[in-house]
Amino acid sequence: MAEITNIINQLKESIRQDTFVRLTLSKNQDLGSTLKKVLIKLAVIKNQKQLSLVYRHKTNDITKNFPIEVACQEIENLMRDTFVIYNLFTITADWSAERIANGQLKLKEQKPSFTELPKRSHDKTKKRLITGTDYLQALNVLDSSGRVKKDKGDKYKQINKFVEIIDGLVRKNKDLLKKDVLQVVDMGAGKGYLTFALYDYLVKTAKVNAQVKGVEVRPDLIQLCNEVATKVGFKNLKFEVGYIGDYDLPKTDMLIALHACDTATDDAIFKGIQAKASLIICAPCCHKQIRKEIDDKTEFHAVLEHGILKERQAEIITDTIRALLMESKGYRTRVFEFISTEHTGKNLMIVGERHDREVDKVAIFEKIAGLKKAFGIGSHYLESLLV
Ligand SMILES: C[S@@+](CC[C@H](N)C(=O)[O-])C[C@H]1O[C@@H](n2cnc3c(N)ncnc32)[C@H](O)[C@@H]1O
Known part of the structure; x- marks a missing residue:
């Protein structure tokens, strides 16, 4: 599906240009599945850009962090096999797409919902309360x-x-x-x-x-x-x-x-x-x-x-x-x-x-x-x- 590849390319490009806000994958085609959504954001972990995927299940969230290329492959698989609605938010444009019955995608570009980038830092550096050694x-x-x-x-x-x-x-x-x-x-x-x-x-x-x-x-x-x-x-x-x-x-x-x-x-x-x-x-x-x-x-x-x-x-x-x-x-x-x-x-x-x-x-x-x-x-x- 070329359109899915297009979205993945948009995603990669927005990461490269540092305009990426977030991507969400929703509407699981398996209605009985507990997995309802996947929310994707960019995180900087130990000085490395990674994509953080939050797998939103009915009763809990599971978060997994992947290097960009690995994450893109995982996202592509999720788009092809599991979810039918995709929303990509960047600070230059929003992209939304829905995979329809014949496997085709309708890709729509809209004005950006966000004008500012979210915080990227993921490392929870605990504030030190005592200073002296x-x-x-x-x-x-x-x-x-x-x-x-x-x-x-x-x-x-x-x-x-x-x-x-x-x-x-x-x-x-x-x-x-x-x-x-x-x-x-x-x-x-x-x-x-x-x-x-x-x-x-x-x-x-x-x-x-x-x-x-x-x-x-x-x-x-x-x-x-x-x-x-x-x-x-x-x-x-x-x-x-x-x-x-x-x-x-x-x-x-x-x-x-x-x-x-x-x-x-x-x-x-x-x-x-x-x-x-x-x-x-x-x-x-x-x-x-x-x-x-x-x-x-x-x-x-x-x-x-x-x-x-x-x-x-x-x-x-x-x-x-x-x-x-x-x-x-x-x-x-x-x-x-x-x-x-x-x-x-x-x-x-x-x-x-x-x-x-x-x-x-x-x-x-x-x-x-x-x-x-x-x-x-x-x-x-x-x-x-x-x-
Ligand atoms: C278990 S230590 C605890 C020390 C410290 N507060 C801590 O938590 O690490 C209890 C201290 O209280 C002191 N202490 C016990 N009864 C006391 C009292 N009536 N007046 C003054 N010091 C007392 C003991 O000498 C001991 O050094």
Whole structure:
């Protein structure tokens, strides 16, 4: 069919002249087929022009990228054997054709529907949210040539995921970006991996004038972190020895507590609520307090008979009540897994965003009371701090 060859030639010519917008093949002659259309666009993949074919099936799309010549052969086959309507869009003209019963084509040229070329780039270059390698090298996450150390892959993933979450939150709470000084406190900062990455993101990527403080009970870690902060020139990143429960929290916009042990998470949330922090972000770990409180003889005793299930149950109850208490104090809370369990089991995150809407405290306290009653819990540590 010479006309099909003509369209393929038009297609090739439009690619050569860089006027090609897209080609669609539709009306499958096999009415029972799940393949409904093929949409073709030009993509630049690893600096090579390719044609990207989206095979639109009834319930899903399958995309395949081919070098131009290979794609043209595939398109020609699809035109001959499968589809009867073809629409070629270029910025100089549109071409449409329908293959009719006797195999003939009616080719029509029309004014172009598009005057601008679409974006060609296909490579999804992920925007880097953290820029520095020096502190990650100093903290032994990267080696001297900037590669992730063998045993630090999970930590590196966790750092990046955490910063991605912060990026989303900061974009959503745009007022934080406009602050003259954004005050951030990371409680139970440990070796500071996440604190450094957070500072890097806020100051270098989000361009915020941030003052970040890491609070940690271990003086050796504080010394190490302050040395690294000085070495890499993070002048508004400071680490202080402190016990979260006793820490006199200054004005704070963002309160972070990642994997602070057991009730240290409650202490941190309490401090954040007291300071009216706009964001409270915590990843709880080891939920011992509620585990000890749970009464094994309630009507739910069957779900507590196996140690691991009791442990999980304690985690769920602890964090549910934490989220409810934060709600009662004017925080919209979300609880989610922030990184896949294959990288760390301690992957739950509670995020609270402060708002000034009215809260139905009675309903919230009823829910808490219901949970406590069901599991025979006398008190939840955060609740006792908040009374
Ligand atoms: C598991 S590490 C987590 C470190 C870091 N936040 C992270 O996620 O990579 C917990 C850290 O919290 C510190 N910590 C635990 N309880 C604390 C408390 N009450 N006050 C201050 N630091 C505490 C521990 O010393 C430890 O370094």
